[in-house]
Amino acid sequence: MIENYLGFPDGTSGADLADRARQQAVKFGAELVMMSEGVKAHFDNDHIHVRLADGESLTAKSNICATGVEYRRLGVADEARYLGRGLFYGAGAAEAPYCSNEHVFVVGAGNSAGQAVMHFANYASRVTMLVRGSQLSATLSQYLVERIEARDNVDVIYDTEVSALHGASAHQSPVLQGLTLCNRKDGSEHRQSASRLFVCIGGEPNTDWAMDTSIVRDASNYLVTGPDLLTHGQPPAGWPLKRQPFYLETSVPGSFAAGDVRHGSIKRVASAVGEGAMAVSFVHRYLQEHH
Ligand SMILES: Cc1cc2nc3c(=O)[nH]c(=O)nc-3n(C[C@H](O)[C@H](O)[C@H](O)COP(=O)(O)OP(=O)(O)OC[C@H]3O[C@@H](n4cnc5c(N)ncnc54)[C@H](O)[C@@H]3O)c2cc1C
Structure with missing residues (x-):
């Protein structure tokens, strides 16, 4: 039950909220791949290649990971x-x-x-x-x-x-x-x-897919983004661009994280939704840089 998300004074269930989001995304022309689990990814030639559990694969110039946390x-x-x-x-x-x-x-x-x-x-x-x-x-x-x-x-x-x-x-x-x-x-x-x-015994972020990539995860396996990647103002070793990572960008340019899965996230629906919207605008900025 989500009790305190703006616009739902009587609360709403997580399942209902997710289904409303699905309908809205489809209305705006998004393609949804349902019942499909991403299991592994690798980065090659400025693209992410994702292997799905059913053996299919997806390739993209940019991606946003919003896979949340599995509560213990x-x-x-x-x-x-x-x-x-x-x-x-x-x-x-x-x-x-x-x-x-x-x-x-x-x-x-x-x-x-x-x-x-x-x-x-x-x-x-x-x-x-x-x-x-x-x-x-x-x-x-x-x-x-x-x-x-x-x-x-x-x-x-x-x-x-x-x-x-x-x-x-x-x-x-x-x-x-x-x-x-x-x-x-x-x-x-x-x-x-x-x-x-x-x-309240903690949870595990769903980031196994990133295990064999150069994406930086914290000690609890959350994806580290933006300013949290900097040490003394410097991006991590291997960061290939002159600019610093965007706020929600991981240590791989063009690969973003939003919501609970992100290191230091607030663990609220409103912040996850807001970060999702921000991440999309960063994807556009990244694609403009790399068209
Ligand atoms: C019991 C409970 C009550 C809560 N109450 C509130 C509340 O009242 N107010 C509030 O603001 N927040 C509440 N929260 C927190 C809120 O639910 C989260 O902050 C929010 O859902 C985070 O959104 P997200 O998109 O980051 O992750 P999620 O909503 O967790 O979504 C992640 C999605 O990614 C999918 N996924 C994971 N791994 C993979 C993979 N490998 N491949 C494909 N898909 C994958 C998952 O199945 C899931 O559908 C509550 C949480 C819980 C558990």
Whole structure:
């Protein structure tokens, strides 16, 4: 559910938004290749050559990668059943205002989980952070550790993971009602009632296709673009042009990235859409340079 995209005061589902975008793109004359996965790419003679999973290939002078992020799942049964019905992936900024007077559970120990906990604490009556490790300081910035410890309505359960989800019976519409928590040290389990669980255990950008190219990816495999490619004002080794990379351009001229897949992106629909539009104008500039 996308709650806060401009122009949709009642929210809209990701699937509906994507389908509306598809219809609009077709109306404007774009060709869409559906149900097709890009698996590998290489750059040759100022062109990108993409191999698709079905064995077909595509060649282009310029490209925009907008393949997003695959959010990590808990890996327990029934996750799909409760998704959006009490179980959410990500920091849930949009859901927080609906959590007033509720007990919210957050899985994760990184900064995004820590920020989510502090955000929910402003709305929920109680926030419980579920952490696999034995301390927060290894994975969380010190300022967040201090804020979490100081907050009265926040508690942290260490050495714990969610081993099962529970909810309404098969005949009623599924809604999350409880969790089984497993202690990783002694294997003991206990059941806990819960109606809202936010899973903030990170994600993996879909950039495997770029693995064997000279495109620069960061330590988490996001595509690095524009000013983030510069070191002391200099583009990376191998950058062949006199000008510096455009704002959304990767380390290969004419190859752009937009949205969640980009290093430092905001992870919001509005910013992904805006970057997509910007990237198209950079493609035109690039093609003017290389006509
Ligand atoms: C549960 C949830 C709730 C959210 N709520 C909000 C919200 O309320 N407001 C908000 O602004 N944002 C929200 N977001 C974030 C928002 O969905 C993303 O920021 C946005 O969708 C990013 O757009 P994108 O185009 O970069 O990537 P995506 O929307 O992730 O699109 C990437 C597309 O590329 C496809 N793809 C991936 N790899 C390949 C490949 N190799 N070949 C071909 N295709 C490929 C994927 O299948 C997908 O269709 C939410 C995200 C989640 C997970």
